[in-house]
Amino acid sequence: MRVEYQYTYAATPEELWLLLNDENVLQRRLPGCKRLVPVGEGKYAAELGLDVGPVKGLFNGEVELVDPRPPQEYRLHVKGSGKPGEIDADAHIRLERKDGKTVLTCTADAHVTGIMASVGQRIMGGVAKLLMGQFFKGVDQELKRARS
Amino acid sequence: MASVFGTAIKRREDPRLITGNGRYTDDVQLPGMLYAAILRSPHAHARIRGINVEKAKRHPGVVAVFTGRDVAGKVAPIPTAWLPPDSNIKTPAHPALAVDSVRYVGDGVAMVVAESRYVARDALELIEVDYEVLPAVVDPEKAMEKGAPAVHEEVPDNVAFHWQAGSDPASAFQDAEVVVRHRFRQQRLIPNAMEPRSAVAQYNAGSGEMTVWVTSQNPHIHRFLLSNILGIPEHKLRIVAVDVGGGFGSKIPCYADEALVALAAKELGRPVKWTEDRRENFLATSHGRDEVIYAELAGKRDGTMLGLRIRMVANMGAYLSTAAPGVPTILFGLITVGPYRIPRAHTEVYGVFTNTTPTDAYRGAGRPEATYVIERMTDLFAREIGMDVVEVRKKNLIPAEEFPYTTALGLQYDSGNYHGALQKALEMVHYEEFRKEQERLRTQGRYIGLGWSTYVEICGLGPSQIAGAVGFQGGLWESAAVRVHPGGKVTVFTGASPHGQGEETTFAQIVADRFGIPVEDVEVVHGDTDRIPMGWGTYGSRATPVGGSALAVAADRILEKARKIAAHMLEVSEEDVEFADGKFQVKGVPTRQVTFQNVVLQAHLAWNLPAGVEPGLEAQAFYDPVNFCYPFGAHACVVEVDVETGQIKVLRYVAVDDCGPVINPMIVEGQVHGGIVQGMGQALWEGAVYDEQGQLVTGSFMDYAMPKARFFPSFETAHTVTPAPHNPLGVKGIGETGTIAATPAVVNAVVDALAPFGVADLEMPLTPEKIWKITHGRDA
Amino acid sequence: MTTTKTVVTLKVNGVERTAEVEPRLLLVHFLRDVLGLTGTHVGCDTSQCGACTVLLDGRGVKSCTVLAVQADGHEVTTVEGLARDGELHPIQEGFWEKHGLQCGFCTPGAMMTAVELLRQNPNPTDEEIREGLEGVICRCTGYENIVRAVKYAAERMRG
Known part of the structure; x- marks a missing residue:
């Protein structure tokens, strides 16, 4: 399943890059994030609580930042498993300067198994977009908070 | 007394079913019973590096946990029972629980047995399996490509079998003025019988007797296979399947789960029950269809069909299920010419392994696919030569006077009046008026369409000699025993195992009619291998033509003996006795008669029997049909397509079927209704979807569109009657005709409605989205 | 647990x-x-x-x-x-009379749904019955005879 999300920030790519790589911001803004512990360079052990329509569950796994090219792009690899199944998602995040602002484009490819796949997949696309929206809007709020 | 044969009497199975007194497998409660749950693979293809069951074993309430290694050697691999000859068939072992590899999402990995349903489920989550995920292949054509992942290492090209029938029709194609070529996709369907599969096993260690209650369409086949799988001899193994909540083919196969439950009962010394939930049913109960078909039809501009070439790639799933190889070969490949006089034809079928749930028979099994292809091709041919679709059909339907008719694929169609059925349907539809109305509405921007399906199918499976010749690993005859009790009541034992088709009623009608007794005096027993000598079950519309015929033969044996006794009682010779309305009477002397009941009593008392006649009154028959049955008919569907929303509304559905003499019109009509709905389901809504990783993304009723009441108009049904010449009742099957006929009728109707948009074909299911894209000029 | x-x-x-x-x-x-x-x-x-x-x-x-x-x-x-004092409920009679069941598995639930349907609407049209059966999946009957069964019961219950 492929999902794309775009968000425009009133900030420079450099400012945004710092926030996106701030583990406190991640912990606060990753939807359903209950725990985020660094376990290596750009690598975190995570516990995420997710609701996908009728499927609810707690996922344990790993979040890893891969191939960072500050302040232009990086990949985020999320792997987790829980009672409803397993998730394996690869998100490509690009930051582009445009008219003094920054357009963030996130393209994610996700694979799921278990009940998430057989029951949840129908609405997964919508849920993924919603979660991405929560995260990137959350980052925007962090940006505004940092400035105030 | 009026004959009960042919009357719409109320069903005799209903009083228990409408009061909650049915006894389905999951209703069985035994003292000390344990519950099993099965852990299923979340991956379509993976190597199992390790399984840790320790936490599950320690969980309170858990009695035992079994893995593939634990059961290997105790439960033999699950076999396939249909091996088409000359097809180079590969049958890789299908272990009851995976040992090294899992090959589809739903493949069994471990079994937990616990004190309650809930605890067994809880413990599944405590089993840790270390999988090494491997590349998977889902699409049957991709599975045949070079470099595709091999589902089984020993079958590197994934081809399970390659089968052919007929002879090269090249000459027909040389003579052709027109050749129509098309590729069809038969989407995968989920049978979804409303009762999930279930098994309850009880073992008596003292006597060595094992009883398994199981959701089965064919308990004796289950006994046959489970006896081999479990190493329990048949005379110590009892299979019970009295009330079964629908099957539609999905309860023909013998499944690993059933063997595992029996093993657990034996090992643990307590009864064990396992019942799948619906999600498990979606993943681990056999699916239907899923084929790609390439068709080429050669013909002349005057509408004459000359030759047909068919190539099918059939998705068999990860393993060959019990009857699976017979579906695309015999049940599809031999009837691709349909009801038409096509002098040359050839069918070629590739059965292919993929990392998906195994497929097997699903209502109609092969015949819906064959009918779909020939009926769509007929419309495409008509379109190509600019001829009316009804005219093309009339031109090519086999004429009534040519029966029995041997087709280019070697089948001998027993009897038929195909033009008669079509004529009746034309009259019901008011065809000419419809065309005028269609024109008128089009000028108003409304799009209605009419689709035809003139079908013939092969059922009443079948002559055992042919079963053997086509590789079915069993016979296809049927048994019947008729036991007449001293008071004149009758118990009938049939090897057919009905599960909703109403044979407790129709079989009683057959016997009551023959004996001239009230239908209430006949009880029909089925679905228990301890009570029924032998049988081959209910599928392939065989219960009435084969099982019913067996019953007629047995009943006639009773009458033969009763006539001897009656003649003795009346002190005349046998030839002077006639039997009618339940009475033996001296010919021409109505005052000299004895009732059936009098004779029955005398047979049992045996005070004064004719010389050489044994006491008692019981007969048995093992009836092997000499040919299949070929029911036929003409169905027409009228739809309106809302080109703004893409919604399709079915306005009318007309079904004219010919299944020979009708025993119970109410039951036959019910079979037709249900069949039509399943056929329409495939045309318009149903379809199983896998993602590229082999995850079934339509794994619940939220995602898989099941037909609902509000989707349908009231159906218009009618019959013509052309008896089967080769069985004692003249009957043909009716259980699958609706499913076979309806799918192409609906699609032909929608294509007809959308003709102004240049539509020639549509891929099923015809969802509003697909239609909307067409009517809005987007790529479908 | x-x-x-x-x-x-x-x-x-x-x-x-x-x-x-x-x-x-x-x-x-x-x-x-x-x-x-x-x-x-x-x-x-x-x-x-x-x-x-x-x-x-x-x-x-x-x-x-x-x-x-x-x-x-x-x-x-x-x-x-559903049955009282050995007398079938009209909905049970309807299902029996009109062949509203085949395998019988969905039938108890379908009948209870029909009872609720008739409680809300004692005189439903065919279309209303079909709408009212939205929460029922029957794989056998094609629904036609279930509709007839509900209609039969409605008539009986209205007396």
């Missing part, structure tokens, strides 16, 4: 029944496994098929979406309680 059990008391088909149950026990499993009333069936796990429909205080509910503890103190009618 160790869970504290709770005592529930329900009036089922007019008889008071008390049992100790896990809080997570579904009403349908309470009826089937605890009380042995196996007429109510389970056909799915997403509340779509309606095979488990019963009446809770006279209103149709899918008993796979109700916990036994939620039904504590309430009245439940199952298919076993």
